[in-house]
Amino acid sequence: DAAAPQPRIHRLDEAVVNRIAAGEIIQRPASALKEMLENSLDAGSTQIIVTVKDGGKALLQIQDNGHGVQKEDLPILCKRHTTSKLRAFEDLTGIQTLGFRGEALASISYVAHLTVTTMTQGAVHGWRAVYEDGVLDASGPKPTAANKGTLISVEGLFWNVPLRQKALKGAAEEYHHILDVMGRYAVYKAGVSMSCKRQGEARSDLHTLAGASRLDNIRAVFGAAVAKNVLPLELMKGGGAAGPCPTGGSGGCGEFSGGGDDGGVHCEVEGFVSNADYCGKKTQLVLFINGRAVECTPLKRAIEATYAAVLPKAAKPFAFLEVRLPGSHVDVNVHPTKKEVGFLHQEDLIEAIRTAIEEKLLGSNSKRTFAQTL
Ligand code: ADP
Ligand code: MG
Secondary structure, three states, X not given: OOOOOOOOOOOOOHHHHHHHXXXXXXXXXXXXXXXXXXXXXXXXXXXXXXXXXXXXXXXXXXXXXXXXXXXXXXXXXXXXXXXXXXXXXXXXXXOOOOOOOOOHHHHHHHHOXXXXXEEOOOOOOEEEEEEEOOEEOOOOOEEEOOOOEEEEEEEOOOOOOHXXXXXXXXXXXXXXXXXXXXXXXXXXXXXXXXXXXXXXXXXXXXXXXXXXXXXXXXXXXXXXXXXXXXXXEEEEEOOOXXXXXXXXXXXXXXXXXXXXXXXXXXXXXXXXXXXXXXXXXOOEEEEEEOOEEEOOHHHHHHHHHHHHHHOOOOOEXXXXXXXXXXXXXXXXXXXXXXXOOEEOOHHHHHHHHHHHHHHHHHOOHHHHEHHHHO
C-alpha cells in the first residue's frame, strides 16, 4: 500500500505570516478600537472622538488631538515592529506607555483598509496616508488640511479573512463591545473627553467631558443608579516607607499587611465599589493595573463572593479599581492583546481588596483610616 507522501517544510509568505499574527491581536472591531484608543492616549490626547458604522465592521474611525505623526515617520508607521515607545528589552520593565510592540497598526493594515490623517503641532498642513499590508501606498502621503492630532479610519475589517468576518457577531453586539472598551478607559482616564457614536446619528452613545472626575464618568458611562450607590475605596500597602495617602480625602486609606513577609512591596488601590443598596444584575469589574485595562477572574470571583456573603439578596456588585504596583512586579507582555498582565503577590492583593470591601460594606472602615492616624 502507498505510503503517505513525505511532507516538506517551506517558508510562509510574509503576508500570510502577518495576516495570521494580526488575527491574534485583532479579534474583533473592539480589539482594533482598543489598540487605537491606547495609541491616542499614548499621544497625549485630551479629546478622542470615535465614529462607528455597522458595529465597526464597515468603519471604525478615531480622531484625537494628540501629538500626531511626523511626515518622515509615515512610511514605516504600519510596518511590523516599528514603534516610538520601546528601544531596549529592558525598557519593558516599568514601561509607561500602553503600546510598546509596534504591532497594532501593522496588524490592522493586514486585515483592513487603513487611512491615516495626521498633523503635528505647528505644522501648516497635515498629511494623509493610505496603507495596505503594512505598506504605505506607492503614491506616498498627500498634503491635506487637518487639525493637530491624528485621524485613523479602518474600513472593511477582515475583508480578506472571510472566516473571521463570518465569526463576528451582529452590529449591535460588536458595537456593545466597543462601548464597553471606551467606557472603561473613559472612567480611568477621566479628564480626557471621549465620545462614541454611530455614523449618521446626531447623538453620542458615550460622552464624557474634559475635566470630569471619575465619579462624573461613572455616572456618564454606567448610569446614575451606579454613581449614587458607590463608595470610594483606597488602600495603601506600604513597605517600611509608605508615604501618606496621595489623595487624602473622604475615603481614607486603610493599610493592609498582605500575606506576611513580601519584602516591603509598595502598592496602591484606588477606586469605587457599590454599596449595600446597589442591586446589579451582573457583576461589573473595571480593573486597571498600572494603567492597563485588564481582566482578573480570581479577583472578580473574590469580590462577587464578598458581596454574596455580606448582603442578604443576590445583588451583583459594581467595582472600578485602579491598582498600582511597582513596574518590576508586573509583566505586561504575557498576552497578545495585553488583556492579561502577570503580577507578583496576586493572592495577597486579592485578599487585601476583599477585606477592604468587606469592611466598607460593614461600615467599619472609618476606624482604621490611615490618613487620619498620621
Ligand atoms: P505601539 O503603540 O506598540 O508603538 P502601534 O502599531 O500601535 O505600536 O503604533 C506605532 C506607532 O505609531 C506608535 O509608536 C506611535 O509613534 C505612532 N502612532 C500610532 N497612533 C498614533 C496616534 N494616534 N497619534 C500619534 N502617534 C501615533
Ligand atoms: Mg499601540
